Amino acid sequence: MEFVHRPVLVEETLALLGPRKDGELMADGTIGEGGHSEAFLRCFPELRIVGIDADRTILETAKKRLAEFGSRIEFHADWAQDFLVETPNTFDTILIDSGISMFHYTKSGRGFSFSKNEPLDMRLDAGRGKSAGDLVEELSEKDFADLLFNNAEERYSRRIAHAVVEARKREKIARTGALADIVDRAVPPVYRRSRLHPATKTFQALRMAVNGELIRLPTLLKNAMNALKIRGRLGFISFESLTDRTVKLFFRERHLEGKGALLTKRAVCASVEEVRQNPPSRSARLRVIEKTGEGEKTI
Numbered sequence: 001m002e003f004v005h006r007p008v009l010v011e012e013t014l015a016l017l018g019p020r021k022d023g024e025l026m027a028d029g030t031i032g033e034g035g036h037s038e039a040f041l042r043c044f045p046e047l048r049i050v051g052i053d054a055d056r057t058i059l060e061t062a063k064k065r066l067a068e069f070g071s072r073i074e075f076h077a078d079w080a081q082d083f084l085v086e087t088p089n090t091f092d093t094i095l096i097d098s099g100i101s102m103f104h105y106t107k108s109g110r111g112f113s114f115s116k117n118e119p120l121d122m123r124l125d126a127g128r129g130k131s132a133g134d135l136v137e138e139l140s141e142k143d144f145a146d147l148l149f150n151n152a153e154e155r156y157s158r159r160i161a162h163a164v165v166e167a168r169k170r171e172k173i174a175r176t177g178a179l180a181d182i183v184d185r186a187v188p189p190v191y192r193r194s195r196l197h198p199a200t201k202t203f204q205a206l207r208m209a210v211n212g213e214l215i216r217l218p219t220l221l222k223n224a225m226n227a228l229k230i231r232g233r234l235g236f237i238s239f240e241s242l243t244d245r246t247v248k249l250f251f252r253e254r255h256l257e258g259k260g261a262l263l264t265k266r267a268v269c270a271s272v273e274e275v276r277q278n279p280p281s282r283s284a285r286l287r288v289i290e291k292t293g294e295g296e297k298t299i
């Protein structure tokens with residue numbers, strides 16, 4: 001089978017979340033194409049996994065990839081925060097590899113990337129809620145600027161928001177190519193010469209808003225802690241600084257309250273060799289906490 005996503009920090013995740021005893025149950029809350037799950041199932045023959053993903057299309061790929069493991073793995077199309085709220089004290093380990101998969105950029109056709117000219121959709125659970133196109137069409141200039149700043153710390157948020165609002169008066173902005181061009185023309189020339197495409201943060205911010213990534217993050221973290229057994233471990237991989245900061249503060253709070261032990265004193269990053277082989281791993285940050293006390297209020 002052809003997989004487009006290369007899982008990050010696999011060795012590190014296996015080392016920090018590998019089972020301590022036979023018969024452990026793990027939740028892979030963002031199973032994607034199943035790269036991490038496959039590594040865990042191969043490495044630990046007694047382990048069972050519950051695989052969850054908000055995106056039904058990618059879940060089908062994981063099902064095919066992991067079919068050989070039979071009843072050691074089951075699959076659920078759901079948001080991890082919604083699934084885990086229903087399963088208190090159930091899992092020995094939970095892995096959340098947040099954000100989106102390379103599949104979404106290269107194969108989904110849903111407009112996650114400015115390097116392809118596709119409809120502006122960006123919904124993981126295809127068809128439910130507002131699309132990126134809806135937000136571009138409907139938000140006020142101020143709300144659009146806030147979205148860019150709050151989700152991606154875009155320093156030219158106001159200029160971009162102004163350009164988008166002016167452009168949509170002339171014509172509907174329906175595709176990624178049109179949006180990327182508007183952003184490109186709105187930012188100062190110096191921004192265009194930087195390493196990142198000027199539209200990188202705009203696209204990231206829209207994707208995060210469409211899928212409620214930052215808004216739902218505290219719920220996801222709380223519900224995941226609640227779904228762990230005592231002495232269970234939660235591993236969280238972030239790719240954006242705002243997500244990692246929220247995870248870091250949440251873990252630190254639990255530690256100070258006596259509800260968690262930090263198994264990673266600082267975030268674990270990809271080795272030089274991994275970054276060479278898989279450049280997107282450059283921004284990955286893994287943090288792991290062990291649950292030592294009850295009392296999580298779920299949402």
Ligand SMILES: C[S@@+](CC[C@H](N)C(=O)[O-])C[C@H]1O[C@@H](n2cnc3c(N)ncnc32)[C@H](O)[C@@H]1O
Binds near residue numbers: 035079097
């Ligand atoms: C970085 S990819 C995971 C890659 C996976 N670990 C692998 O090895 O193939 C993130 C996946 O999580 C899904 N996703 C993101 N946020 C989610 C959430 N809150 N609940 C469930 N799935 C989510 C996305 O649809 C995507 O497939």
